[in-house]
Amino acid sequence: MTLADYAELAQRRLDPEVWDFVTGGAGDERTLADNTAAFDRVRLRPRVLSAVTRPALSTRILGRTWAAPLGVAPVAYHTLAHSDGEVATAAATGAAAVPLVVSTFAGRAFHDIAAVTTAPLWLQLYCFRDRGVTRALIERAVEAGFEALVLTVDTPRLGRRLRDERNGFRLPPGIEPANLSGTGYSAPGEHAREAFDPALDWTVVEWLRAVSPLPVLLKGILTADDARLATESGVDGIIVSNHGGRQLDGAAATLDVLPEVSAEVAGRCAVLLDGGVRRGGDVLAALALGADAVLMGRPVLHGLAAAGRDGVADVLGIVTEELAEAMTLAGCPSVADAGPELVSGSAVSAPEIGGRSAATERSRPHVSGLLREELHGSVSDPVLDTMNFLNEITHRYPDAISFAPGRPYDGFFDSEQLFTHIRRYMDHLAATGSSPAQVRDTLFQYGPTSGLIRGLIADSLRLDESIDVPAESIVVTVGCQEAMLLALRALIAGPDDALLVSSPCYVGITGAARLLDIEPTAVEEGADGFCCTALEAAIMTERGRGRRPRAFYVIPDHSNPSGSVMTVDERHELLKLAAREDLLILEDSPYRLVSPGRQLPTLKSLDRDRRVVQLGSFAKTLLPGARVGYAVADQLVTDPSGSTCLLADELSRIKSMVTVNTSALSQAVIGGMLLAGEGGVTKLNVDTACHYGEAMKATLRALEASITEAERQELGVSWNRPSGGFFLTVTVPFLADNAALARSAEEFGVIWTPMSYFYPQGGGERTLRLSVSYLSHADIHEGTARLARFIRTAASH
Numbered sequence: 001m002t003l004a005d006y007a008e009l010a011q012r013r014l015d016p017e018v019w020d021f022v023t024g025g026a027g028d029e030r031t032l033a034d035n036t037a038a039f040d041r042v043r044l045r046p047r048v049l050s051a052v053t054r055p056a057l058s059t060r061i062l063g064r065t066w067a068a069p070l071g072v073a074p075v076a077y078h079t080l081a082h083s084d085g086e087v088a089t090a091a092a093t094g095a096a097a098v099p100l101v102v103s104t105f106a107g108r109a110f111h112d113i114a115a116v117t118t119a120p121l122w123l124q125l126y127c128f129r130d131r132g133v134t135r136a137l138i139e140r141a142v143e144a145g146f147e148a149l150v151l152t153v154d155t156p157r158l159g160r161r162l163r164d165e166r167n168g169f170r171l172p173p174g175i176e177p178a179n180l181s182g183t184g185y186s187a188p189g190e191h192a193r194e195a196f197d198p199a200l201d202w203t204v205v206e207w208l209r210a211v212s213p214l215p216v217l218l219k220g221i222l223t224a225d226d227a228r229l230a231t232e233s234g235v236d237g238i239i240v241s242n243h244g245g246r247q248l249d250g251a252a253a254t255l256d257v258l259p260e261v262s263a264e265v266a267g268r269c270a271v272l273l274d275g276g277v278r279r280g281g282d283v284l285a286a287l288a289l290g291a292d293a294v295l296m297g298r299p300v301l302h303g304l305a306a307a308g309r310d311g312v313a314d315v316l317g318i319v320t321e322e323l324a325e326a327m328t329l330a331g332c333p334s335v336a337d338a339g340p341e342l343v344s345g346s347a348v349s350a351p352e353i354g355g356r357s358a359a360t361e362r363s364r365p366h367v368s369g370l371l372r373e374e375l376h377g378s379v380s381d382p383v384l385d386t387m388n389f390l391n392e393i394t395h396r397y398p399d400a401i402s403f404a405p406g407r408p409y410d411g412f413f414d415s416e417q418l419f420t421h422i423r424r425y426m427d428h429l430a431a432t433g434s435s436p437a438q439v440r441d442t443l444f445q446y447g448p449t450s451g452l453i454r455g456l457i458a459d460s461l462r463l464d465e466s467i468d469v470p471a472e473s474i475v476v477t478v479g480c481q482e483a484m485l486l487a488l489r490a491l492i493a494g495p496d497d498a499l500l501v502s503s504p505c506y507v508g509i510t511g512a513a514r515l516l517d518i519e520p521t522a523v524e525e526g527a528d529g530f531c532c533t534a535l536e537a538a539i540m541t542e543r544g545r546g547r548r549p550r551a552f553y554v555i556p557d558h559s560n561p562s563g564s565v566m567t568v569d570e571r572h573e574l575l576k577l578a579a580r581e582d583l584l585i586l587e588d589s590p591y592r593l594v595s596p597g598r599q600l601p602t603l604k605s606l607d608r609d610r611r612v613v614q615l616g617s618f619a620k621t622l623l624p625g626a627r628v629g630y631a632v633a634d635q636l637v638t639d640p641s642g643s644t645c646l647l648a649d650e651l652s653r654i655k656s657m658v659t660v661n662t663s664a665l666s667q668a669v670i671g672g673m674l675l676a677g678e679g680g681v682t683k684l685n686v687d688t689a690c691h692y693g694e695a696m697k698a699t700l701r702a703l704e705a706s707i708t709e710a711e712r713q714e715l716g717v718s719w720n721r722p723s724g725g726f727f728l729t730v731t732v733p734f735l736a737d738n739a740a741l742a743r744s745a746e747e748f749g750v751i752w753t754p755m756s757y758f759y760p761q762g763g764g765e766r767t768l769r770l771s772v773s774y775l776s777h778a779d780i781h782e783g784t785a786r787l788a789r790f791i792r793t794a795a796s797h
Helices: 003-013 016-024 029-041 084-095 110-114 130-143 160-168 201-213 224-232 254-265 280-289 298-329 358-363 382-396 415-431 436-444 455-465 478-491 507-515 533-546 568-580 647-655 664-676 683-706 711-717 738-748 777-796
Strands: 059-061 064-066 068-070 099-104 121-125 148-153 216-221 237-241 270-274 293-296 472-480 497-503 521-524 549-555 584-590 613-619 630-631 634-636 644-646 727-731 767-771
Touching: 003 298, 016 298, 029 254, 029 738, 068 084, 068 298, 084 099, 084 224, 084 738, 099 270, 099 711, 110 121, 110 130, 110 727, 130 201, 148 201, 148 237, 148 358, 148 382, 160 293, 201 415, 216 224, 216 270, 216 478, 216 507, 224 237, 224 254, 237 254, 254 270, 254 280, 254 382, 254 568, 280 293, 293 298, 382 507, 382 738, 415 436, 436 664, 455 472, 455 630, 455 664, 472 478, 472 634, 478 507, 478 549, 478 613, 497 507, 497 533, 507 533, 521 533, 533 549, 533 568, 549 568, 568 584, 630 647, 630 664, 634 647, 644 647, 683 727, 683 777, 711 777
Parallel strands: 068 293, 099 121, 121 148, 148 216, 216 237, 237 270, 270 293, 497 521, 497 549, 549 584, 584 613
Antiparallel strands: 059 064, 472 630, 613 630, 634 644, 727 767
């Protein structure tokens, strides 16, 4: 189905006069035609060999992440198109994780609309002569959980609905504004011109802020002058729109005025466009000319009329897919990268200065605070929002059972032991010759950047992992996350150096890469996990692009998120490949020593050519709150004079400008724990590894009991069976996205993690990750039963 097909089907299903009302719009008919024609005039510039395959569509507006820069515009009386009205529309926008702007004249109650979605809901307002009506409407929206107010400001004169005048159209019985009853509104069932206040001025913004805590957007801004006044009044957003009311003859289309409005706003608030959007290419054109996102109305109503919720979902999906295709063909890797260079011809008249138009630079006034566009691009990257979203869901549904966090089980923690561990380390210092003053300084002062306990860590690696490296090759870090950051900063010298990552991939490495402006190249795992053939192909591809494959990140043991384990043969093949291709391996294996049974040898223990930089952590094995990790970097570095040092020395130099040193108290606790384990962590983790192993077995048994083999085949559900670690994955027949997660938490009381979070270049859309580490067996049993009920319900829709 295309959008044109939906329009044709909607026209056949609706009475002719209803069709004319639905498709005619609130403004002048010529205005609507001019808006679509403006998009037809835009020519997007194609680019080749850009390596853009799966562009990032998500964006963040008013503190919420949208899956795409596309929302549903306010349109009155969805119940004319379908009996479920705005409830069906909201259910579809929730599934798509995009916002819905609900009209003042919605045909369904705010609470009913809000009950079916966790995506943002905004209220479109007309300001009535009787401000009490407007206030009551706002209060009902706030109570229902709406997140913003959109005041339509271009209605001093309502547009003439010529089709309705010709048809003598009146709203059918039973179609009425569901949220205005009891507010004092005196003209139920129709838009009463006399009801709106025609004498509004800019003080209305101040009034809205006085009666509501919600952000305020103004819909109907068409000039730079009004945009300036809007930002000076403190609005949170502007919607460039011209079809709320009657327009001047010859007034410009929305797309034509967008560049000047965006230049005037200069990032001080969000800029959206509403009017004429009919294709994914239209969305990209609007982004290129200065919009942060667009709103689309009529096509959504056509989908609603044709097929209810599914029709709306399909319309949104079509436009989103078209946007992704347009971005790919234009070589645009993300929404944040869309700029005027994508548009050909005279669509952008202002010359470019450093990627920003001269008009923007000239018009930028002094503002207090910061502009997001002037911050590093990583702050807007969705990968940095993944954990925030999970935390938000967890806090919003505290009674839900959560399979999301990869946290150690806290039943093994004893607060009093902290003091014992610190005392043991202090005794160790004294026994090795430190005076009381030196012991005091060790714990109270900054200490060496490379770390206090490098010798103890080297001993534990030798004892636990058969890794024999000098203490000087170790840098003690603030968690493994800092070790990743230091390694990437040292090894990836510029855009011609390539970082390859096994995909699906832990978000910590991709997040660190984004902070450093490194775009990782995904090496897809197969059904049985990592395969060297895929890595070799990726290396050849990068070389073909003129880049140097520099490092490959992998979790070879019980990986996060897939739970897979690299075979012994693949480990040997990987080391041979690394030597042959002059590649360094970043090995991250935090789950080995908390998994039951004998573990395969680490890559570092097999490394004879110093090809492996091991990134380690004591968070899973000893104490997550200590935030102590390490990097083993025994590679030799030669300077132009021929002198050499260890890579660890270079990492330490970088660390001195990042965290200065790792907390001495944290190192003392970990040092004391290593001493308690007779130099290693294996003996300290016998019970821990048994616990996690039993938790994994309990989860697998519960899944098998909750979803029978026959049912799995019928539904298309499957899961892997890891032998250890914290995670397993479940494949499902539906989109396991943020919207599905929200429904799972709200309606079924169970939380999981979408696997799509862990694919740097797309994938995992129908897979979810379960973490078994933090839950009791009773919670595992109940949570798995809830999950099975959710899967059955979601699979049947």
